[in-house]
Amino acid sequence: MSDVAINTKREKKAQLGRYGKVGHVLNEMDDRLGVAKGGKTFMDKIFPDHWSFMLGEIALYSFVILMLTGIFLTLYYVPSQAVVLYKGSYLPLHGLHVTEAYASSINLTFAVRGGLLMRQMHHWACDIFVGSIVVHMCRVFFTGAFRKPRELNWSIGLTLLTLAIVNGFLGYSLPDDLVSGTGIRIAYSIILSIPVVGTHVAFWLFGGNFPGTVIISRFYILHVLIIPLVILGLVGGHLGLLVRQKHTQFKGEGRTEKNVVGSPMFPIFMAKTTGFLLLVGGVTALLGAFAQINPIWQFGPYDPEKISYAVQPDWYMGFLDGALRIFPAWSFHSFGYTIPLEVTIPAVVFPGIVFTLGYLWPTLERKYTKDNELHNLLDFPRDRPKRTAAGAGILSMLFMLFIASSTDVIANFMHISLNEVLLIMRVLVIISPFVGYIVTYYICKELQGVDGASQRKTPNIVTRTATGEYVAVAAPKNVNDQHVELEAVPVPNYVTSDEVVEATTSGVRTVER
Amino acid sequence: MPLTALKNRTAWMLVTMILASSFVFFIGAAGASPKESPYTTSRYNAGTPNSSIVVNKDGSITAYGNGAIIYTLPKTSLAALGQALYATNCAACHGDKANGVPAHSSDPRYANVRAGNYPNLRGVGSAAVMFWITSGRMPAAAGTNVQAVRRPPRLTYTQALEVAAYIDSLTKTPGLPYVPNVNLKGGSLSTGASLYALNCAACHTITGDGDALASGTYAPSLRNVPANQVVEAIRTGPGNMPRFTGNLSDRQVRDIVKYVTGYIQHPQNPGGLGLGGLGPVAEGFVGLALGVGLLCLAAFWVGERQ
Incomplete structure (x- = not known):
């Protein structure tokens, strides 16, 4: 049987x-x-394997985590500035009148199972999201991946960075705790400082004077719906363009402007990238479980008359905060108007210049180098010393501004006067782009001259002859370094399609399915 | 002739206008400046002897205050012992008469020191003396430092009381406030937390870690400050710190002390490692170095390296 x-x-x-x-x-x-045809194209897509091409994926996957944890948080968060009596489990807040936004944030932290973990994962994923976008952008910039034909994708990427920073700030503001309320206050002042329209824009956005009663609910709808939708659409466009324009690749054996050398989507890249998604999730979950971030219960609710010292924004707003901190107090009062240059220049004009420069860079470089060719092969940063040096210069200036956002912590930690730290940071911010440019330029020039730079070192075999003489002979090149001509391996074709027969009847057109 | 007249007239008009406008300006400025008046407080039980006063047989006050904080005067019998301690530990800077004129003016190390360079201790009140000595800030490590540093105290608690009694004995009436003793029972944590955010967090930070202030001064960390020293600091205002008397009642001070010695000194970190209470600076460092750094390494591990 x-x-x-x-x-x-x-x-x-x-x-x-x-x-x-x-x-x-x-x-x-x-x-x-009819999924076979599209699926085949998708599965046969070739990805170059260099590790630095995975950096953008950190951003993609942390965005996935942001959406998943964010959906969980929206189930418990109440976006309202209505005042309620806190009766939860955290004693130092017991019996205080707080906004519903703050009370619900505290409750989802302490009373919802897994709520604190989700909140911390969301916050860490945000820090990682913006951080990986910056790292990915550095890769794209320093290898020249933004050149023709990929200028549009560079602009989309820069827009994504801007939106990520803005949405990070909005999310940071939502719990309505003492620290985030101070952040909203600063944002309000920055908007006020915009010439001519500032007051009108600020009053329109806040529904009147600060703090008003609507800003939390407006930030909420921007944070959870509008900006994420735009980000999602732009991410789709970013990846769509990537597939359409094919990936760039580093120079190497068998790699030309006309081909793409790498592994196919299925099964190799699929396995890699799925594993990578799990790694991103794992690191975020570990941080969320073991490292405390943004303890809003210690900060207490926001009251305009209260303030805490030693508060900074999240790291990606640091350069803006630093610029505001170290800028001299220049403001003028005339004809009944205040012109607060101390806010307008560092917080409106300066970031405007930096981001405009970012958008214009591909065009500027094309104009400057008169290079109108299509580029699919990447540069090594040392081979383009001026671009590399300019990027390093701008980055060192932004990094110094980022450091300047913690002047008080530096002064306290190193036991030096806060006034001296302020002065030192002003000097460093001004000279760092020049120093960064010059140093990087000469390092690149030096590296160009180094024989076999970026090649794996080969050992010297030292032998002692019978007469006692030592002779050093270079060992043969490593097997992996030897020049190998690559041949395209055809991907096996599992899709069989019938031949299309042209219809003979008039008015009927045969469509290939 | 008409031209010169015009010139003269223009010049005179200018001078008159300048004079008139400066006159208006000064009048306005004088009107705008607030009138100086001695500081007074009508607040009940705010560190001053106006409640539950214990009067001795000879008419002197030894204690006042209420259930929240009792202020006690050090026994006058300790003054004799305090005199010797004062001479060895304090007189070098504060002077033999405790008036801030150093004793050893002839010493070349004190060549630049004149009267008024060191604080006058007469009438400062025993709470101030106790704060500086029991927190180890006095005797100072170096008398000319911008700010005295908290250290293990050189004098014991009793010795500090003796010095306070001696300084009290130098004036006709002992200075205020007396040595406080706080009773934390029945204090409200949430009132304390709210008052802390309103009055203290602007310098000591909301987590109580302290931070740098201008020109080399700093607000010290509150992590290891005993309850009575917190009261002494609030009531006497050491160094840069404001002196809170009129605007905080004894009960409010008790609530603040309860929050500081409770949640500030023993913070609950249910979210994992507290990262030093440094806020976004430490969080950004961890997020970039650990989070992004680890994931870059992971990418390096997963991807091809050449």
Whole structure:
């Protein structure tokens, strides 16, 4: 009896074909939806394997984590500035009148199972999201991946960075704790400082004077719906352009402007990238579980008359905060108007210049180098010393401004006068771009002259002759470093399509399916 | 002739206008400046002897205050012992008469020191003396430092009381406030937390870690400050710190002390490692170095390296 049963099973399996039940399901789907052709193109897409191409994926996957944890948080968060009596479990707040936004943030932290973990993962994922965008942008910039034909994708990326920073700030503001309320106050002042329209924009956005009663609910809808939707759409466009324009690649054996050398999407890249998604999730979960971030219960609720010293924004707003801190107090009062240059220049004009320069860079470089060719092969940063040096200069200035946002912590930690730290930071911010440019330029020039730079070192084999003389002979090159001509490996074709027969009847056009 | 007249007239008009406008300006400035008046407080039980005063048989006050804080005067019998301690530990800077004129003016190390360079201790009140000595800030490590540093105290608590009694004995009436003793029972944590955010966090930070102030001064950390020293600091205003008397009642001070010695000194970190209470500076460092750094390493691990 049992023999028969096994045979039937085998027969059933044989009936299903080579790919078993999965193949069967896919076949059924293809019959109805025609997924095979698109799926084949997708699965055959070639990805170059260099590790630095994975950096953008950190951003992509941390955005996935942001959305998942964010959806969880929206279930418990109440975006309202209505005042309620806090009766939760955290004693130092017991019996205080706080906004509903703050009370619900505290409750989702302490009373919701897993709420604190989700909040911390959301916050850490945000820090990682913006950080990985910056690292990814550095890779793209210093290797010249933004050049023709990819200028549009560079602009989309820069827009994504801007939106990520803005949305990070909005999310940081939502709990309505003492520190974030101070942040909103600063944002309000920055908007006020915009010439001519500042007051009108600020009053329109806040529904009147600061703090008003609507700003939290407006920030909420921007934070959870509008900006994420725009980010999602732009991410789609970013990846769509990437697929359409194909990936860039580093110079190497068999790599030309016309081909893409790498592994196919399925199964190699799919396995890598899935593993990478899990790694990003794992690191975020570990940080969320073991490192405390933004303890809003210690900060207490926001009251305009209260303030804490030693508060900074999240790291990605640091350069703005630093610029505000170290700028001299220049403001003028005339004809009934205050012109607060101390706010307008560092917080409106300066970031405006930096981001405009970012958008214009591909065009500027094309004009300057008169290079209108299509580029699919990447530069090594040392081969373009001026671009590398300019990037390093701008980055060192932004880094110094970032450091300047913690002047008080530096002064306290190193036991030096806060006034001296302020002065030193002013000097450093001004000279750092020049020093960064010059140093990087000469390092690049030096590296160009180094024989076999970026090549793996080969050992010297030292032998002692009978007469006692030592002779050093360079060992043969490492097997992996030897020049190998690559040949394209055709990807096996599993899709069989019937030949299209042209219809003869007039008015009927045969469409290839 | 008409031209010169015009010139003269223009010049005179200018001078008159300048004079008139400066006159208006000064009048306005004088009107705008608030009138100086001695500081008074009508607040009940605010560190001053106006409640539950214990009067001795000879008419002197030894204690006042209420259930929240009791202020006690050091026993006058300790003054004799305090005199010797004062001479060895304090007189070098504050002077033999405790008036801030150093004793050893002839010493070349004190060549630049004149009267008024060191604080006058007469009438400062025993709470101030106790704060500076029991927190180890006095005797100072170096008398000319911008700010005295908290250290393990050189004098014991009793010795500090003796010095305070001696300084009290130098004036006709002992200075205020007396040595406080706070009773934390029945204090409200949430009132304390709210008052702390309003009055203290602007310098000591909301987590109580302290931070740098202008020109080399700093607000010290509150992590290891005993309850009575917190009261002494609030009531006497050491160094840069304002002196809170009229605007905080004894009960409010008790609430603040309860919050400081409770949640500030023993913060609950349910979210994991507290990262030193440094806020976004430490968080940004961890997020970039650990988070992004680890993931870059992971990318390096997963991807090809050449």
